[in-house]
Amino acid sequence: KTNVLTVHSQNPEHAVIAEAARVIQSGRLAAFPTETVYGLGANALDVQAVLRIFAAKGRPSHDPLIVHIADLSMLEQVARDVPEEARLLAEHFWPGPLTLILPKHANIPAEVTAGLENVAVRMPAHPVALALIRAAGLPVAAPSANRFGHTSPTSAAHVLADLDGRIDLILDGGSTQIGVESTVLDVSQSPARILRPGGVSYEALCEVLENVMINGQKASPDNLPQLSPGMLSRHYAPHAVMILYESDGDARVCAEMQEKVTGLLAEGKQVGVICAVEDLIYFEGTNAVVRLVGSVEHLEEIARNLYLALRDLDAAGMDYIVAREFGSQGIGLAIQDRLRRAATIKEQR
Numbered sequence: 001k002t003n004v005l006t007v008h009s010q011n012p013e014h015a016v017i018a019e020a021a022r023v024i025q026s027g028r029l030a031a032f033p034t035e036t037v038y039g040l041g042a043n044a045l046d047v048q049a050v051l052r053i054f055a056a057k058g059r060p061s062h063d064p065l066i067v068h069i070a071d072l073s074m075l076e077q078v079a080r081d082v083p084e085e086a087r088l089l090a091e092h093f094w095p096g097p098l099t100l101i102l103p104k105h106a107n108i109p110a111e112v113t114a115g116l117e118n119v120a121v122r123m124p125a126h127p128v129a130l131a132l133i134r135a136a137g138l139p140v141a142a143p144s145a146n147r148f149g150h151t152s153p154t155s156a157a158h159v160l161a162d163l164d165g166r167i168d169l170i171l172d173g174g175s176t177q178i179g180v181e182s183t184v185l186d187v188s189q190s191p192a193r194i195l196r197p198g199g200v201s202y203e204a205l206c207e208v209l210e211n212v213m214i215n216g217q218k219a220s221p222d223n224l225p226q227l228s229p230g231m232l233s234r235h236y237a238p239h240a241v242m243i244l245y246e247s248d249g250d251a252r253v254c255a256e257m258q259e260k261v262t263g264l265l266a267e268g269k270q271v272g273v274i275c276a277v278e279d280l281i282y283f284e285g286t287n288a289v290v291r292l293v294g295s296v297e298h299l300e301e302i303a304r305n306l307y308l309a310l311r312d313l314d315a316a317g318m319d320y321i322v323a324r325e326f327g328s329q330g331i332g333l334a335i336q337d338r339l340r341r342a343a344t345i346k347e348q349r
C-alpha cells in the first residue's frame, strides 16, 4: 500500500520530511516533488534500494539514474573529479534543472550508472526535495516517478496513477513548476554536450560556456542546431496514437492539422488536440477535445501544462492526440524534444 502525505511546498513540515527521510534511510522508495517533475527516490549508496527503483518502474537496468544532492559537499561523495567547467555551471544553475554528467565516485554502485564510468548529478531547486535529501543525509537516486516509457508525472496524482502499490510513500507537494525534466549536460568531456534538452535552455548555457554541442553539432545561439527526429526513440509517451506536425513555430501548419482532425472525427475516432490559445480558432468548431496548454508567447506555460494535457487526454480515452511544435527557442527545444519522443507519427513538411 502506498502512503500519500501532503506537504507544504515552500515550508515543508518537519515531521513529514522526517518520515520520508526514514523511508529513504531504510532502503525503501519515496516519491517527491522537484521543480521539474516528481522523482522516485532511494538511497543512492544502497544497491538493494536502487534495484527497487528499477523494479517499481519496470525500467531496464541499462538506463542510468540521476543522483540528487542538497549541497556541494555531497558532490564530493558522488563525483570523483569536478572539472572547472562543471564548478562554474553548478555555481550558476544549482539548485536548478541542470543535470551534470561527471566521473563517478567509487561510492556509487554500478547499478546507479548502469555500469558507466560517469554519474549524473543534480541539485534540485525545490524546498521539499532539498529538505528530504538533507534530512536523509545521503545522495538520493531518483528517476522520474512514472512507469518506464510513460509521460513524467507533474503531480502526486500522476505518480499514484502509475505506481500505486509499487512504492512506499508519495510526498504530495502540489504541481511542479517547470513541467519538463532537467537538461542533461555531459561535462566529462570538452566541449560540453547536451544529452537531453530541458529546464535550463541552450541559450542560458551559452552565457556560461563558450562551446555547447547538441546532437554532436557545434552551434551558437543565433544558429541553433535542430534536434534530429530520427535519433529519438518513443518515450515520454501517451497511450493514444499521437500525430505531431513539425513546425518551426509557424502556425500555418494548423490548417493541415484541422483537416486531419476533421477526417479522423468523420471516421468516428475520438480526437484530442494539444492546443496553444493562438491556434484555438482552428479547432473550436470541431468535435475534438481541445486541451489548451498556454500561449506561444510564453513557452514556459506550455512546458508546465504539456504532460498534464497528455495524461488527461489519455484518461479521457482518446484514440488520437494531435499536436504541433512551437519552435526551438529557450525551453521550446525541450518541448520539441518531448513532443517528438511522444509522437507515433510525425508529419514533416
Ligand code: TXA
Pocket (backbone or CB within 6 Å): 034, 036, 037, 038, 039, 040, 063, 064, 065, 066, 097, 099, 101, 113, 116, 118, 119, 120, 122, 124, 142, 143, 144, 145, 180, 181, 182, 183, 184, 195, 196
Ligand atoms: O528533472 C529531472 O531530471 C527528473 C527529476 C526527478 O530530477 N529526473 C529524471 O530522471 O528525469 P530520468 O531517470 O527519468 O532521466 C534521466 C536521464 C535519462 O535520459 C538517462 O539516460 C540520463 O539522464 N542519464 C543518467 N545517468 C547518465 C549517465 N551516467 N550518462 C549519461 N546519461 C545519463
Ligand code: MG
Pocket (backbone or CB within 6 Å): 143, 144, 152
Ligand atoms: Mg524518466
